[in-house]
Amino acid sequence: MASAAKAGKGTGIDILRLPLIGRLLRWRRGRLAMQLLLLAAAALMVYDGLSGPQLAPQNLAGVVTWVQYRGLLMLSLLLCGNLFCMACPFALLRSLGGRFVERGRRWPKRLRSKWVAMAVLILFFFLYEWLDLWASPWMTAWLILIYFAAAFILEAAFSGSPFCKYVCPMGSFNFAGSMISPTQIGVGDRDTCVSCQGKPCINGDGRTLGCGTSLFPPQISSNMDCVLCLDCARACPHDNVVWRVRNPLAELSQPARWPRRWDASLLLALIAFAGVSNAFGMVPPFYRLEEWLWGVTGIRSEGLLLGLIFGALNVAVPLVLILAAAWGSRRLSGADMSLRANVSGYAPALVPVSFAIWLAHYGFHFASGALGIIPVTQFFLNDHGISWLGAAPRWDMGQLMPMAYMLPIQLLIVLTGVWASNKVIDRAALPAGVSHRGRLAAGLPWLALVLLLAAAAMVIFTLPMEMRGAFPAAELRALPEEVHPGQMMSMLSAPWVYPPLGWPK
Ligand code: SF4
Numbered sequence: 001m002a003s004a005a006k007a008g009k010g011t012g013i014d015i016l017r018l019p020l021i022g023r024l025l026r027w028r029r030g031r032l033a034m035q036l037l038l039l040a041a042a043a044l045m046v047y048d049g050l051s052g053p054q055l056a057p058q059n060l061a062g063v064v065t066w067v068q069y070r071g072l073l074m075l076s077l078l079l080c081g082n083l084f085c086m087a088c089p090f091a092l093l094r095s096l097g098g099r100f101v102e103r104g105r106r107w108p109k110r111l112r113s114k115w116v117a118m119a120v121l122i123l124f125f126f127l128y129e130w131l132d133l134w135a136s137p138w139m140t141a142w143l144i145l146i147y148f149a150a151a152f153i154l155e156a157a158f159s160g161s162p163f164c165k166y167v168c169p170m171g172s173f174n175f176a177g178s179m180i181s182p183t184q185i186g187v188g189d190r191d192t193c194v195s196c197q198g199k200p201c202i203n204g205d206g207r208t209l210g211c212g213t214s215l216f217p218p219q220i221s222s223n224m225d226c227v228l229c230l231d232c233a234r235a236c237p238h239d240n241v242v243w244r245v246r247n248p249l250a251e252l253s254q255p256a257r258w259p260r261r262w263d264a265s266l267l268l269a270l271i272a273f274a275g276v277s278n279a280f281g282m283v284p285p286f287y288r289l290e291e292w293l294w295g296v297t298g299i300r301s302e303g304l305l306l307g308l309i310f311g312a313l314n315v316a317v318p319l320v321l322i323l324a325a326a327w328g329s330r331r332l333s334g335a336d337m338s339l340r341a342n343v344s345g346y347a348p349a350l351v352p353v354s355f356a357i358w359l360a361h362y363g364f365h366f367a368s369g370a371l372g373i374i375p376v377t378q379f380f381l382n383d384h385g386i387s388w389l390g391a392a393p394r395w396d397m398g399q400l401m402p403m404a405y406m407l408p409i410q411l412l413i414v415l416t417g418v419w420a421s422n423k424v425i426d427r428a429a430l431p432a433g434v435s436h437r438g439r440l441a442a443g444l445p446w447l448a449l450v451l452l453l454a455a456a457a458m459v460i461f462t463l464p465m466e467m468r469g470a471f472p473a474a475e476l477r478a479l480p481e482e483v484h485p486g487q488m489m490s491m492l493s494a495p496w497v498y499p500p501l502g503w504p505k
């Protein structure tokens with residue numbers, strides 16, 4: 001079969017044509033092999049979570065889930081693409097047996113949007129704080145098991161990949177993050193697609209499954225909804241699917257292609273605001289706020305208090321600010337457009353700053369605890385009679401770099417996000433006829449929102465932050481106990497803001 005992609009149409013490096021890696025990726029069982037690897041890792045985490053020590057930094061479930069996974073996820077999205085969805089063990093059923101997924105019913109039409117995923121994402125952020133999931137290996141193990149159960153049931157009951165596209169909160173997070181990834185699925189030669197019989201890349205051909213999330217490679221303009229399963233590449237009889245390297249801002253710079261849908265745009269907004277609230281939940285002012293609310297409202301239920309705080313930060317405040325920005329943008333530009341069109345036109349501009357905030361946050365935890373995988377593995381092996389790297393776990397290992405480097409790097413990352421968001425704002429989709437001046441004015445409220453998110457994140461990053469899933473950094477351990485009463489608090493890299501801020505009582 002002639003290879004249209006090999007014919008050289010299109011531009012950019014095609015990862016599917018790289019020696020060795022390309023073959024492995026296109027191999028029929030390539031995804032299954034990666035999924036089985038992650039399944040084995042998940043099984044170990046569940047086992048240790050349920051039966052091992054319950055101090056998170058000493059348990060594989062605590063360390064791998066809340067330090068390694070989140071850091072590596074952000075790095076993979078930044079440097080390559082949605083690799084975790086590609087190797088996701090929760091989607092194993094689809095790789096194992098097309099029989100199940102082909103027979104299932106179609107996902108209900110009224111649920112084919114991002115609303116369910118947003119609701120699950122909001123619930124997850126709330127449960128994460130309320131149940132201190134990061135501190136409980138046992139609950140983390142159950143979270144993994146519940147995830148498997150939900151994914152298996154939905155994949156078995158419905159055709160396609162409704163769990164990935166409409167429900168999975170991690171998938172939604174990854175989809176949004178991958179909008180800024182430097183790779184994208186596409187085709188080598190569009191003419192080949194025009195004459196292609198049956199379009200197996202999306203419809204399947206009986207032997208191979210088509211795209212579970214209903215993306216058609218010649219028309220893909222965004223990484224949203226692409227789980228990088230590469231089923232399209234395996235199904236294409238013309239070897240025409242490519243996984244091309246691109247400019248990371250390529251898709252965000254074409255906001256006219258972003259769907260005019262509230263659910264899609266508000267998903268991006270939710271992830272951006274949750275980036276700030278998630279980091280805020282780990283610094284002293286958050287506990288002060290909780291204490292203050294406890295005092296003024298008389299509410300004695302922590303769940304209710306956290307529900308109020310995170311309901312406000314992840315739902316009410318974003319809604320008000322997004323609508324205010326859209327209203328202001330419309331008024332300042334004089335453009336004749338609906339609020340929904342304005343929000344859709346500018347929502348992609350939130351992606352860079354949002355991604356930068358999450359990267360700076362998770363990157364901080366990763367940089368301060370990544371090597372913790374070594375002692376926790378030693379500990380696990382010792383517990384099972386295997387000695388590795390000596391008998392005693394090296395609990396002094398954890399940090400990848402000195403704490404002092406972290407804050408400048410975090411601030412640089414966030415500022416880069418602001419710069420990229422500003423570039424996207426400049427290219428926002430506005431009705432034809434809006435003058436250059438009107439375009440500049442229309443972008444101002446959105447730029448203000450981007451700056452607000454970035455400023456909030458940067459202030460939070462200068463505060464002492466809880467070290468969830470990791471032991472305190474070496475610098476902190478050397479300090480007297482009264483300086484770090486929270487045990488899991490880090491001094492972070494801004495000692496000048498401490499002690500004036502003090503600690504929560
Ligand atoms: S299977 Fe899809 S990508 Fe391949 S040639 Fe046909 S339409 Fe194009």
Ligand code: SF4
Pocket residue numbers: 185210211212213214215216217225226227228229230231232233
């Ligand atoms: S376009 Fe569809 S089939 Fe192709 S990699 Fe993305 S999700 Fe998989």
